[in-house]
Amino acid sequence: MATFKDFRNNVKPNWCPGCGDFSVQAAIQRAAANVGIEPHELAVISGIGCSGRISGYINSYGFHGIHGRALPIAQGLKMANRNLNVIASGGDGDGFAIGMGHTVHGLRRNLDLTYIIMDNQIYGLTKGQTSPRSEAGFVTKSTPEGAIEPAVKPLELALTTGATFVAQSFSTDIKELTAIIEAGIKHEGFAFINVFSPCVTYNKVNTYEWFKENLTKLSDIEGYDPSNREQAMKTVMEHDGWLTGIIYQDTETPSYQKKVDRYAEDALSASDLALGEDKFNALVKEFM
């Protein structure tokens, strides 16, 4: 059986030293090994930005696509091969700005894949502009007087969009993050995982220390029941979203693929392309 080391490749990441993305990468590798899959059974599909490079740093199939489109590529891949483990990942710009439409529709479509957002609340690769996750008042190159738009609230967004798995974590807490990703992979449906992954170069507000001071672990809240959507929403609002843990999980709603009419039970990629003469001629006859 593969260990997390088997999911390492020989590529050195080009992230800045101290970047939160290193831990996200490690957590994905550990979670994949814990789930018991082999490297060739995993595909990591990523967007564009610092975080988008992650698909090149894991020893698995990897697809580094275009900005904001990791989710549709991942969904197409999953439709092609339902036996494959598909992880989509990207930054907060990828998922909440240019790709917001795909995030919302991915959540409500509920295809069986895991979506990990590496949320640093800033645009890093373009050298420090505001993100839809930057808090109002946040000063960046593109908001010299402070951001005047409110930040997107990922958890509330997911909870109101039909999500069946909503979680949030912090890159430093690699144990919790690994467990959450593992649960996300095992979840039969769309697993939405927002991960605070601090940018040490451009975000001097939401630092490691800031998160340590401001985050509350759901495991510390007595009697919290992640199957209760109403309680989830209330708790998220009470903490203004600064929570970590599995916020909500609905294990009853079947995944998209389970609902598709007569969808192949084996990987679609394994199906015979030829229609056969009888079937073909019957289709031709329908036009006569």
Added chain:
Amino acid sequence: MLHQLSWKVGGQQGEGIESTGEIFSMAMNRLGYFLYGYRHFSSRIKGGHTNNKITVRATEVRAITDDLNILVAFDQETIDVNYKELAANGIILADAKFNPVSPEDCQAPLFAVPFTEIATDLGTSLMKNMVAIGATASLLNLEDEVFQSVVDEIFGRKGEVVVQKNMEAIAQGHAVMNELLGDRVGEWELVQADGKHRMFMIGNDAVALGALAAGVRFMAAYPITPASEIMEYLIDKLPEVGGAVIQTEDEIAAATMAIGANYGGVRSFTASAGPGLSLMMEAIGLSGMTEQPLVIVDTQRGGPSTGLPTKQEQSDLMAMLYGTHGEIPKVVIAPSTAEEAFYDTIQAFNIAEELQLPVIILTDLQLALGKQTVEPFDYSKVEIRRGNLVDNVEAPEVDKAYFKRYAVTEDGVSPRVIPGVEHGIHHVTGVEHDETGKPSEAPSNRAAQMEKRFRKLDAINFKEPIYARTEHEDADVLVVGFNSTRGAIDEALERLNDQGMKVNHAQVRLIHPFPVEEMQVLMDKAKKVVVVENNYTGQLANIMKMNVGGHNKITTINKYDGTPFLPGEIETKVKELLK
């Protein structure tokens, strides 16, 4: 007896004009006639003038006629808008209900027939179109029974009573018209057809069936006129073979989802029109750069922007050839008929996998939605070629060495392996990359990968890149077109040749890479070259000038008013040019 009949039914959108044309056409098709349809409609659900014009002939037909023999009108607007098309033997059958008035300069006789009244007496005014079909049967001297199988098929599930009522509506329409016509009954009778069974379909049906036969098992698409019928057909049929269609949130998702599924090893595609294609441009570049097969259908309609969404135009050509930033190898195929659309769609999927690049199937609204008669497709001609697709990979010598998915090869095509295959792990990225897919900006690697990608086009395997009718070695003129203009050009050619002119015809079927040598030979045989196209700027003519010599010979006939070319328009313009 008539050699050819042109029949048109018109009225307000949403009152069954489409189905009236459909029932009449299907019956004629089953008698063995060849048909070619043209729909005039607007971008709204109910209201607004709509009409359905159908050419019927005992021999092959692929063009809309210049004139009209029978006009069936459900409102005054239909008469006012269309009466000028009527030929010397033209006739108007109008619903008596709206008290039809013949325009002052209208030569054709107008018969007010109680379509609605008869239908209402039989139970519902909805059957007024069946009464009109019965009246048409009187003109053509058709037995009512020829409509039986079609009526059974359309109304069968509503029960025997409904079927009987509809047949009764036809019978009464027939009887009333017989009385009104007197000794002119059967004056519009057509020469008998061969009774052979043929397909009757729109271009979108042909593309959709072609995709299914080519092995497509997944489609991602966003609804748009005039492409939606392709996804609707596959929504109906793909579940029968375990496949699926996802109606996406937008065309960007459609194209990228299709890329993802192709990456996963499933033949997948999307279909749209101009506005959708504009949104897909970045994805097309991704397909080119990452060498993932991708087929996209562009059913051209009037542009730019929302343009003329329900009208004919051929103005996406340049955008399809050059759209997306940077440079990628790409193939653009442009079938002219429903039959070509079927076989070319299969070719498109083969080429997309063999050369691992985006292939665009370019059609136009008239081809996409105009219903036409087609010889039954031949399964033995359906060939599936998947190119260098590897499903068994040996373990690498060095641990964790990536598979060389982008190996620089002689023909530029690298081995392709899909996720899930052991030892096949590699990286895919839209960033310039090395042979294993890892990002690389090294100048030598960049050059090698660029050259490799473009080299693939040399190996393109496309049958009949040009449809040519070139009987003259020293032609006065070579008429060139693409997509649905083929029938109108052919008919103009026949008329001009009958008048003693020497006219050849070339319809370009593979637009990119352009069939340079084939076209040069045809051009060299003609004194002049006329490019017929439904656009303002002469896009195909410009593409020809980029590829072949003899530019001073090239002139264009352009039409950009939203309507397809008629044979007479081409005939007249070519004659003027030859003066």
